[in-house]
Amino acid sequence: MDKPKGFGFPRSPEVASAPVDGEALPEPETLGEDAELDLSADEAAARVEETLTALDSELIGLASVKRRVREIASLLQVDRARHQFGLTASRPTLHMSFTGGPGTGKTTVALRMATILHALGYIRAPRVHTVTRDDLVGQFIGHTAPKTKEAIARAAGGVLFIDEAYYLFRPENERDYGQEVIEILLTEMENERGDLVVIFAGYPDRMATFFSANPGLSSRVPHHIEFDDFTHEELVQIADLMVASENFRFDEQAREVFSEYLTLRMQRPRFSNARSVRNAIERCRLRQARRLVGLHRPLGKQDLVTLTAEDVYGSSLFAENQS
Template sequence: MDTSKGFGFHRPSAGGAAQTTAIEEQMPEPAILGDDEVLDLSADEAAARVSDTLAALDAELVGLASVKRRVREIASLLQVDRARRRFGLTTTRPTLHMSFTGGPGTGKTTVALRMAAILHALDYIRAPRVHTVTRDDLVGQFIGHTAPKTKEAIARAAGGVLFIDEAYYLFRPENERDYGQEVIEILLTEMENERGDLVVIFAGYPDRMATFFAANPGLSSRVPHHLTFADYDHAELTQIAGLMVESEGFAFDDDAHKAFAEYLSLRMEQPRFSNARSVRNAIERCRLRQARRLVALDRPLGKSDLITLTAEDVYGSSVFEPSPD
C-alpha cells in the first residue's frame, strides 16, 4: 500500500478564465487515489491555513461557542469533500449561503471575514474578500434602477462573499411600490445559479430576520446555515475590554479594572448598548481622558504614564453622572 498522500488541488485564479487555464496547464488535477491508498487530511497545505484562521477567530472573539463550532463544522465538511474527490467519489457542492443573527457588536462581520478566508483556502471561492452592502446599495429609487444596482453589487462580490447587513430592510410589505422585492428575486436567481462562485450572508437582529425569512420562504430554503450571535455577558465584555486595551499598548491599573467593571454594569442597562462596539467606544473615550490628564500634569512623562489607564480616566464618563430627578 502506498504511503499517505496530501492534497494537490490548485487554487483558481481571481483574475479570470485565461489565468485559470494557464494554471491548470501547469498544475494538472492529481490522479485519483486507489481503493487501498490513504489520505492524510493534515498533509493538505490548505488545512494549515484553515487551522490558522480558526485559531485567529478564537483569539479575536471571546465566547460565541456555538458560532465557532458551526464554522469548524463547515470547514470540516469542505475538507472531507476534498478528500472524497481525491478518491473519485461523488461530491455534491454544498450550498453555503448563511444567516447571521444577533445584536450589534457581537462579531458578525469578523466571522464573515474569517469564513471568507476559510472558503478561499479550501477552493470554494476565488478570493477571500467580503463585499458588505445595505439596502441603499441594492434598492433603486425609480423603475429600472434596482436591477443594475443589485447586479453591480453581485458582480463586485463574485468569487467571494456578499454580506448584506440589516437584510430585513429589503422587505417592506407596507409599501406596495417598494423595490426591495426585486432585489430578493434577483438574489434568489443568483444564489442558485452562481452558488459555486458566490456565498451570500444575510445579517441582522434575530426577531426581524425571523420575520424576513418567514415572509420569503424561497429565500429561506436557500440558506441552510443559520448562526446565532448571542449578546455578551458582563464577564465576557470585561475580557474583551482587557484584550482591546492590551492590543492598543495600554493597561488598566487595578483601580481602573474595578472602575471599568462598574462602568459596564451601568452602561449595559442603558439604551443603544452595542456589546463589543460600545466597549471599544468606551476605551477610546478613556484614552481621550487619559491624554487630557497627562497634558494637565505639566511634567516629564515616563513610559508607565503613557501606558496606564487609571480609575480617573474611567470615572470621567457621563455614565457615572446621577440621573436628573
C-alpha cells in the first residue's frame, strides 16, 4: 500500500536539514499595462497548490495552521503578481514564530513552507536547517559568533529553524552567551531579508516571554502561527495512518485498546502528541515480534501485518485487563 508521507510530528534535525526536491523556477516575465494574469495558470502557483494539498494530507487537524499557511502563500502569490506588473512595494518580511507543544507538526510545516517560499522565488533553495541552542551558543568567549555564523551560512538561501528558541535567552545568567546569538540574528535577519528566513519554534508560554524580553526580535517576526495539541480523535487517526504507512493494521480489539491507552497516556506528564503515538506504535511492533517468535509455528502474511490487543498492552497487562 502507498505510504502517507507525514503525520504531524517533528522530524529529526537530519531530515529537516535535507533539501526538498524541486527545480528553481525562472523569473516571471514583466507584463504590460493592459495584460491580465491568471494566477491559477502560473507554474509557481501550481507548485504552491500541490504543496498545500500535500500538507492537508500529511497533517491531521490543525485547521488554523493550514489556514494561516494558505494566507501567507496567497500574500506571496499576489506580491509576485504585482512584481510582474512592475508595481513596487517593500519585500514581505517572512520570519516566523511557530508555537506549540512537541509533536504538533511544527517541523513538518516548516519543510512545506520552505517549498512554498522557494517555488515563489523568495528563497534560493527549498531547504530547512534545524538548530538548537547547542548549535549556536559557544562555551567560551569568542566561540559563539563563529558557531552562529556557521549555522546561518548553512541555512543561507533557505530556512533556519531554531527549535526551543527560548533557551537562547537566560536572564538569570549575566555571563550567558545566548544574548550574543540573538544580536547576531537581529543583524542577519535585517541584512539578509532576501537570502534567509528564520523560524523560531517552541512552547507558547516560553516563546511569549522570549519575544517580550527581546522587542527588537519581536518586531522582525510578523508571522506567528500557533499549533494546538491534537485531540484524542485526531491522535487515533494519526495512529491509523502511521500503522498503515508501515504495512501493519490494528485488529478491531487492538484499535479499541490503543484508543484507551491514548486516553490514559494523554493525562500523563511529557505527553508529546504524535511523537508519543509513534513511540507507542514502535513498542507495539516490538511486542508483536516477541509474540510471533514465541508461536513456534509457520507465519502467514496476516500474522505479520496484524497488531493485536496483546501487542498494545503486553501479555501481562492484557491478561490483567481481561480478568
